[in-house]
Amino acid sequence: MPKALTITIDGPAAAGKSSAAMGLAQRLGYTYLDTGALYRAMAWKMIEDRVTIEDEAEVSLQCKNLNIKLSLIKDATEVKIDGFNATPHLRRPEVSKAASRISSYAAVRKKLLNIQRAIGENGGVVAEGRDMGTVVFPKADLKFYLDAQIETRGNRRYQDLVQAGEKTDPIATIETIAERDRQDQERVHAPLKPAADAICIDSTFLSEKEVVEKMFQEAIQARARS
Numbered sequence: 495m496p497k498a499l500t501i502t503i504d505g506p507a508a509a510g511k512s513s514a515a516m517g518l519a520q521r522l523g524y525t526y527l528d529t530g531a532l533y534r535a536m537a538w539k540m541i542e543d544r545v546t547i548e549d550e551a552e553v554s555l556q557c558k559n560l561n562i563k564l565s566l567i568k569d570a571t572e573v574k575i576d577g578f579n580a581t582p583h584l585r586r587p588e589v590s591k592a593a594s595r596i597s598s599y600a601a602v603r604k605k606l607l608n609i610q611r612a613i614g615e616n617g618g619v620v621a622e623g624r625d626m627g628t629v630v631f632p633k634a635d636l637k638f639y640l641d642a643q644i645e646t647r648g649n650r651r652y653q654d655l656v657q658a659g660e661k662t663d664p665i666a667t668i669e670t671i672a673e674r675d676r677q678d679q680e681r682v683h684a685p686l687k688p689a690a691d692a693i694c695i696d697s698t699f700l701s702e703k704e705v706v707e708k709m710f711q712e713a714i715q716a717r718a719r720s
């Protein structure tokens with residue numbers, strides 16, 4: 495029986511992490527974990543409760559006693575907070591912005607750390623986020639850092655937003671994700687960066703299928719080594 499690997503994928507916004515993680519998990523028969531969904535769900539709850547997102551002390555206090563339940567279903571990570579299903583609201587632009595902000599708060603990261611680790615504990619998981627290979631699963635069997643040029647990422651996100659019926663324009667979308675990347679990279683706690691032992695993939699000129707194929711081949715080799 496081959497070892498069930500823990501595989502991590504980190505990278506900036508709209509680099510294609512979710513589709514790569516989903517596709518790779520499917521090929522390997524592993525669980526897909528979207529950790530951004532946890533930060534987004536927490537941000538959604540703070541917005542719902544009218545907590546000032548910039549107020550670190552208040553957000554930290556409010557998030558402390560929240561009851562967070564994760565359900566890992568085939569193509570999605572479903573998150574319930576205090577019994578309310580946050581999942582349908584997670585992709586809203588104001589939630590993206592607030593998620594990036596509150597993810598810089600130590601108390602928020604601490605609250606979500608064990609939930610993520612509990613899922614990766616026994617392997618057989620492809621976990622996607624910003625600090626998977628650096629902080630959450632530093633001993634992962636295989637780590638990827640997926641990136642792409644900012645214009646490409648902005649365009650991909652723009653297409654997603656148009657499909658979701660959001661009103662925006664490509665330039666504004668590029669600026670928004672560039673700002674979110676800056677915030678994610680410059681924060682003190684668990685900043686976005688490649689793990690020292692991560693395999694870096696630039697997806698600018700690669701299709702989703704090609705990215706998954708590259709990762710799959712690496713996973714086969716890692717499984718043979720383990």
Ligand code: DC
Binds near residue numbers: 530624626
């Ligand atoms: O991957 P995403 O776009 O759904 O993530 C939303 C925000 O959550 C992102 O801007 C930063 C934060 N995040 C994080 O800090 N650490 C993670 N592992 C995943 C997401």
